[in-house]
Amino acid sequence: MKLYHSTASPYVRKVLMTAWECGLASRIELLPASGTPAAPNRDMAARNPLMKIPTLIRDDGSELYDSIVICEYFDSLAGGTLFPPAGEARWQVLRRHALVDGLLDSALAVRYETVARPEPLRWQEWIDGHSAKIDNALDALEREVDALPAAFQIDQIALVAALGYLDFRFASRPWRPGRPKLERWFARLSERESAKRTVPT
Numbered sequence: 115m116k117l118y119h120s121t122a123s124p125y126v127r128k129v130l131m132t133a134w135e136c137g138l139a140s141r142i143e144l145l146p147a148s149g150t151p152a153a154p155n156r157d158m159a160a161r162n163p164l165m166k167i168p169t170l171i172r173d174d175g176s177e178l179y180d181s182i183v184i185c186e187y188f189d190s191l192a193g194g195t196l197f198p199p200a201g202e203a204r205w206q207v208l209r210r211h212a213l214v215d216g217l218l219d220s221a222l223a224v225r226y227e228t229v230a231r232p233e234p235l236r237w238q239e240w241i242d243g244h245s246a247k248i249d250n251a252l253d254a255l256e257r258e259v260d261a262l263p264a265a266f267q268i269d270q271i272a273l274v275a276a277l278g279y280l281d282f283r284f285a286s287r288p289w290r291p292g293r294p295k296l297e298r299w300f301a302r303l304s305e306r307e308s309a310k311r312t313v314p315t
């Protein structure tokens with residue numbers, strides 16, 4: 115399998131952490147790729163019309179995207195413990211995953227606004243609105259982190275990737291103050307092999 119990737123992308127990190135958790139990392143060839151909505155990676159268009167990473171090329175040559183789909187594919191190859199079977203536990207894991215992914219979508223929106231958009235065109239209300247979403251999501255996660263199931267599943271993988279991304283790209287806007295439970299949880303889960311192998315650079 116081949117994966118269009120960047121070591122800075124939190125969505126790619128989620129996929130690669132999943133690959134490590136599933137014992138599949140050695141089967142994946144990494145294809146460097148980059149782009150922004152303002153300068154999309156047109157070389158990828160034939161593989162993914164959205165021109166985004168992560169995009170997976172499977173062994174039969176067919177593509178899969180986006181990150182959650184690739185993660186569930188890896189989990190299915192490995193016999194599947196990262197996505198609970200149908201039922202309430204699955205709804206809760208998918209809801210938390212959506213919360214974390216939404217946090218990331220807002221973080222990326224702020225990042226593009228502050229780095230990719232020309233300075234005279236930057237829109238402070240846009241940044242403030244997305245920053246409020248990030249803060250609300252972090253506060254919600256602080257409230258529920260101690261009640262997370264013991265099993266390390268896709269919601270928790272996404273959360274490690276998201277908090278790592280905030281450390282990587284938003285160090286000047288620290289997320290830890292006022293969120294001691296999340297801080298402890300992140301320190302503990304960052305010790306997993308899958309997390310250590312995929313630290314953003």
Ligand SMILES: N[C@@H](CCC(=O)N[C@@H](CS)C(=O)NCC(=O)O)C(=O)O
Pocket residue numbers: 122123124125126148149150151152153154155164165166167168180181182222
């Ligand atoms: N919902 C997508 C988001 C992927 C995404 O936005 N990736 C970014 C890199 S972190 C990207 O490829 N950006 C380039 C662009 O939007 O053109 C997923 O979960 O895979």
